[in-house]
């Protein structure tokens with residue numbers, strides 16, 4: 492949902508990126524502030540000065556959101572959670588963490604760190620407002636806007652709707668109480684969905700009576716609703732598959748294709764016979780060099796329009812497509828290559844193919860586990876996670 496972002500800086504070793512959406516917001520917000528808020532607040536303001544103040548306000552807002560995210564990121568890093576990057580996108584900032592806290596107290600600390608930073612920012616602007624006033628001066632209007640928008644960010648993030656900060660606080664407290672992350676996530680995610688649905692309903696209602704701000708509320712509501720569901724599924728998968736190795740779920744033995752096999756022969760004898768939709772491609776010494784999928788074969792031009800090819804020529808050689816029998820399935824699920832292709836070649840310690848692991852194999856295991864649930868276990872300590880800690 493964040494889309495592609497551009498890296499603009501690296502602060503304290505953490506990359507900072509902005510999405511094209513954010514650049515759109517900067518322009519739009521500067522336009523609105525410069526075109527109406529500042530001219531309305533300060534009498535006799537030149538139009539150019541209004542837009543300059545609008546842009547300055549948006550950049551200041553950008554800085555306070557970054558501070559909020561760094562609050563989360565630095566505290567998370569101190570608890571041993573790797574911080575991938577901080578992104579500014581459509582609805583604000585997001586600190587992308589790799590993995591979840593191992594301890595509810597850690598999650599409580601990093602969930603509170605962002606709002607705490609914003610609270611400090613609000614107090615500082617409040618103090619500044621007390622000094623310069625919030626009247627119809629340039630400085631007064633600037634300070635008033637920052638005070639308002641940071642207070643709004645603070646209140647919004649404290650809504651107990653997982654995955655907002657308040658929801659994360661709620662989850663960590665439930666986790667402390669239940670001693671069970673998946674149960675705590677289920678309750679917090681359910682709360683998040685209720686709040687998300689409520690925001691959508693309120694937003695639509697506001698739109699119906701002509702308040703355009705309702706659109707924003709509805710969009711955020713949809714995001715909260717979807718994200719709460721995704722987070723709870725991800726934790727459920729981690730809990731169910733904790734400690735499961737690739738070798739336990741793969742389909743074996745692997746049918747392989749020798750690297751030198753002509754593509755046309757592979758099509759006629761394998762793909763056209765609907766035998767499998769992917770084959771590990773192996774060298775003469777049996778080591779796997781890549782995966783050839785039906786998708787790749789389908790993209791080829793007809794034989795008359797291309798030179799004769801060998802399967803090695805068109806195999807997908809992404810090293811992420813090769814995994815070991817002993818690899819942890821919950822980690823493999825996070826591999827971009829696995830998510831892209833839906834299959835992995837599983838190899839033994841010598842690099843020879845022993846099987847194929849597909850998303851279908853994993854789904855089958857998850858469904859089987861639902862029929863015969865195992866004893867609840869603590870989640871894997873090294874659950875490299877989907878982005879966590881998104882904020883508006």
Ligand SMILES: [Zn+2]
Nearest residue numbers: 605648656882
């Ligand atoms: Zn936050």
